[in-house]
Amino acid sequence: MIWFDRPFRRGWALYSNSAPIRPQNQNRYFIISQASLAIFLIFMLLCFFSNHAQAQCSNSVKLGCGVYTQCFERYCPCSADKNYFTNYGKRYCEKFIGRNDWSTQGVAWRDKTLLCLQEAIIPKLDLDHPEKCDCSKMKDFAFQTHISCYSQNTASICRLPASDWSKIIQTIDTADLLDAYGAKQMLGIVNVCIGQQAGDIGNDIKEKWKQAKEKLSNIIK
Structure with missing residues (x-):
């Protein structure tokens, strides 16, 4: 018992002889800890909302048109006359997907074209500052992507049979x-x-x- 007690008391004496933490120091450490915790929580919230926004703007496995309202309209809110996403993008996305009389080539072209059009918009969105979106420039850019997306080397409108061309003209x-x-x-x-x-x-x-x-x-x- 004595053999264990002496080292313990010696250690306690060394600890007790060290400079005590004064109340004002304790308050300072407490304030620093609070500030660090607040910064950490803000960082985590920003990460959460950023990931949430990215999830809303990512395409689902199944081809669809929900991204126009869930993402594009939310992160680029525009008035009716300048709202490409509602007036054109979503409307024709639903029209083209709604047709079930495409040829095999036509289905491949439609699906790749729609994905191309949607994926082209996402990098142009400012997820942190949607209010900064320039609706006129976004509309111009979106229409410019039609040419390249419609005529991709892997699925070009130029190589579709006449029956699919007829359906495209009927749909628009x-x-x-x-x-x-x-x-x-x-x-x-x-x-x-x-x-x-x-x-x-x-x-x-x-x-x-x-x-x-x-x-x-x-x-x-």
Whole structure:
């Protein structure tokens, strides 16, 4: 018992001889601890909301149109006349998915095109400051992506059979085809198709493409 007691008392004496923690120091340490805890909690909340926002903006395994309202409209809120996401994106997403009479090529083109259009928007969103979104610029950018997404090398509108072309024209409202935005994207697609199909089409088809370009150019003017 004595053998254990002496080292214990010696250790206690060393501890008791050390400088005591004064009350003001204790308060300072307590304040620092509170500040550190507050910073940590704020950091965790920011991470949570950031991850939550990213989850809302990630595409689901099943192709769908929910991202337009769950993500795009939320992080780029726009008035009715400038709201591309409601007026165009979501509306045509639902229309194209709603059709079940596509060819095998048509289904592949539709699915890859819709995903391309949605994935192009996400990097343009400021998830931390949605109020900074410029609706006019976002609308212009979204329409610009139509040309590249419609004519991807792996699934191009230019290589679809005539039956799918007919369905596309039936699905898109005439007013949207012939307004300035529609005419520009159609003209861009015609130019791409001429390049992609240059070696596969005859002179008569090329002449029709040329006529289509002229008509579209006149609409844009």
